[in-house]
Amino acid sequence: MIEKGTWLVKKGFAEMFKGGVIMDVTNAEQAKIAEEAGAVAVMALERVPADIRKAGGVARMASIAKIKEIMDAVSIPVMAKVRIGHIAEARILEALGVDFIDESEVLTPADDRFHINKHEFKVPFVCGARDLGEALRRIAEGAAMIRTKGEAGTGNVVEAVKHMRRVMDEIRRVQTMADEELVSYAKEIGAPVELVREVKRLGRLPVVNFAAGGIATPADAALMMMLGADGVFVGSGIFKSKEPAKMARAMVLAVTYWNDPEMLLKISEDIGEPMPGLEIGTLEVHMQERGW
Amino acid sequence: MLIGVLALQGDFREHIWALQRLGVEALAVKSLSELEKVDGLIIPGGESTSIGRIAQVTGIGERIVQIAKEGLPIYGTCAGMILLAKKIVDRPNQYTFGLMDIIVQRNAYGRQIESFEVYLDVARLGKLKAVFIRAPKIVELGKDVEVLASYDNTPILVQQDNLLASSFHPELTDDLRIHEYFVKMVADRHESVR
Numbered sequence: 001m002i003e004k005g006t007w008l009v010k011k012g013f014a015e016m017f018k019g020g021v022i023m024d025v026t027n028a029e030q031a032k033i034a035e036e037a038g039a040v041a042v043m044a045l046e047r048v049p050a051d052i053r054k055a056g057g058v059a060r061m062a063s064i065a066k067i068k069e070i071m072d073a074v075s076i077p078v079m080a081k082v083r084i085g086h087i088a089e090a091r092i093l094e095a096l097g098v099d100f101i102d103e104s105e106v107l108t109p110a111d112d113r114f115h116i117n118k119h120e121f122k123v124p125f126v127c128g129a130r131d132l133g134e135a136l137r138r139i140a141e142g143a144a145m146i147r148t149k150g151e152a153g154t155g156n157v158v159e160a161v162k163h164m165r166r167v168m169d170e171i172r173r174v175q176t177m178a179d180e181e182l183v184s185y186a187k188e189i190g191a192p193v194e195l196v197r198e199v200k201r202l203g204r205l206p207v208v209n210f211a212a213g214g215i216a217t218p219a220d221a222a223l224m225m226m227l228g229a230d231g232v233f234v235g236s237g238i239f240k241s242k243e244p245a246k247m248a249r250a251m252v253l254a255v256t257y258w259n260d261p262e263m264l265l266k267i268s269e270d271i272g273e274p275m276p277g278l279e280i281g282t283l284e285v286h287m288q289e290r291g292w
Numbered sequence: 293m294l295i296g297v298l299a300l301q302g303d304f305r306e307h308i309w310a311l312q313r314l315g316v317e318a319l320a321v322k323s324l325s326e327l328e329k330v331d332g333l334i335i336p337g338g339e340s341t342s343i344g345r346i347a348q349v350t351g352i353g354e355r356i357v358q359i360a361k362e363g364l365p366i367y368g369t370c371a372g373m374i375l376l377a378k379k380i381v382d383r384p385n386q387y388t389f390g391l392m393d394i395i396v397q398r399n400a401y402g403r404q405i406e407s408f409e410v411y412l413d414v415a416r417l418g419k420l421k422a423v424f425i426r427a428p429k430i431v432e433l434g435k436d437v438e439v440l441a442s443y444d445n446t447p448i449l450v451q452q453d454n455l456l457a458s459s460f461h462p463e464l465t466d467d468l469r470i471h472e473y474f475v476k477m478v479a480d481r482h483e484s485v486r
C-alpha cells in the first residue's frame with residue numbers, strides 16, 4: 001500500500017533543498033535563468049518583494065496563469081505564496097499541484113489570529129519565523145520547513161541575521177537546560193513542550209531551516225550559511241540586480257562554498273551591481289511583524 | 293576505509309549519519325582534493341540540475357567520471373541516480389556523469405503531492421520502507437545492469453559493476469541495509485586494491 005503526503009514525504013522533500021538556493025521569479029524566462037544557474041526551486045510570484053513593498057495595497061496569491069506559466073517552464077520544484085491564514089488560497093494551489101506552499105508575511109495576512117492548519121494538506125508548507133517559539137508554533141501547525149523572516153524586499157541582510165542568530169542562540173540555550181526547565185521555557189516562548197524536548201534532543205530544529213529576507217549578494221548568502229542556515233531564499237536579490245544570470249550562478253556557488261574564502265573571493269569577483277538596499281529605520285511597513 | 297558523500301547540494305548530511313551509524317568513517321566531499329581521499333562515493337538526493345551544474349563548473353564531475361571508470365564504487369540516490377544515468381528523457385542538454393547504462397525520466401511519478409512511501413520486497417535484503425520524492429524512473433536499461441528491486445514493474449534499485457543506484461531515499465529512514473550493502477561493495481574493493 002502506498003501513502004502520499006505523509007510527514008516523512010513532506011519533511012524529506014525539504015531535506016533535498018539543503019545547501020541550495022530558492023529564487024523568486026515572476027515569469028517563465030526568469031524561471032529558466034534560475035534553473036540554468038542551479039537553483040533548487042523557484043518561488044512563483046506576480047511581483048518580487050521589493051515591488052510589492054513599492055506598490056503597497058493588498059498583496060494576494062499570484063494569478064493561476066502566472067504560476068502555470070512558471071510550472072510549465074522548468075523541471076525543478078515550483079513554490080508559491082499564500083496569505084497567512086488563507087486556507088482557500090492554499091487549497092487552490094494544492095489542487096494546481098505546486099510543490100511547496102509558502103504561508104508568507106510578504107503577502108497581506110488574511111487572518112489576524114490564526115495560521116493555516118498545515119497538517120490537513122498533502123502539499124508541504126514553509127513558514128517564516130523570527131525566533132524559536134515562532135518556528136515551533138509553525139511546526140506544530142504542520143510546517144515542513146522554516147525560514148527566517150528577515151525583512152523582505154530591502155536588500156538589507158541585518159534582520160535575517162538577527163532572526164537566525166536568535167533561533168540558534170535559543171537552540172543552544174535549550175540544549176543546556178535541565179529537563180525540568182523545559183515546561184516553563186516552552187510556556188515562556190509559546191511553543192509545545194514536545195517540540196522543545198525534540199530540539200533539546202536533536203540540537204537543531206526538527207525541520208530544515210533556511211535564511212530569507214534581504215539577501216542581496218553571494219557574501220550575504222555565505223554569511224547566512226556561516227550562522228547555521230541550511231540554505232537560502234533569494235527574493236528580489238537576483239532579478240533586481242543588474243546582471244541576474246551572473247548573480248544567480250554566484251549565489252548557488254556561495255551557498256556550497258560558504259566556508260572556503262578563496263572560492264568566495266572568486267565567486268564574488270564578477271557579479272555586476274547588486275540590488276539597491278533600504279535602511280530598516282526608513283521603512284513604513286515591517287513585513288516581519290505579520291504572523292502570530 | 294573512508295567513504296565520501298558528495299556535498300555540493302542535497303541531503304548529504306543524512307547519508308553521512310547513515311554511514312556513521314554503521315561505524316564507517318565518512319567525509320563530505322566538495323573539492324577535488326577531498327575526492328582523492330575516498331574509497332567510495334555516495335551521490336545524495338537533491339536537485340540533479342543544481343548538483344550537476346556545480347560538479348560541472350568545478351571540474352569535480354569530470355574527475356568523478358575518471359575514478360568511476362577506474363572502479364571506484366559509487367552509489368546514487370534519486371538525483372544521484374539521475375546524475376549516474378547516460379541519458380535523461382526529454383532533457384538531452386542536462387549534464388550527467390553518463391556512467392550507467394540506464395535512461396531515466398525525471399519526476400516520473402508526478403509533482404510533490406504524488407510523492408509517496410511504500411513497503412517493498414528487495415531480493416537478498418527483504419522487506420523495507422522506500423521513500424519516493426519527485427522520484428525518477430528507469431525507462432530503459434542495458435544488459436549489464438542488474439535489477440536488485442522493482443516496484444510496479446519498474447526497476448528502482450540497480451547495479452552495474454561498481455555502480456549502485458536507487459530512485460528512492462534509504463537515507464531518510466532508519467533502515468541501514470542498503471547503505472550496508474554499499475559499504476560492503478566498497479570494503480570488497482578496498483581489500484582487493486590493497
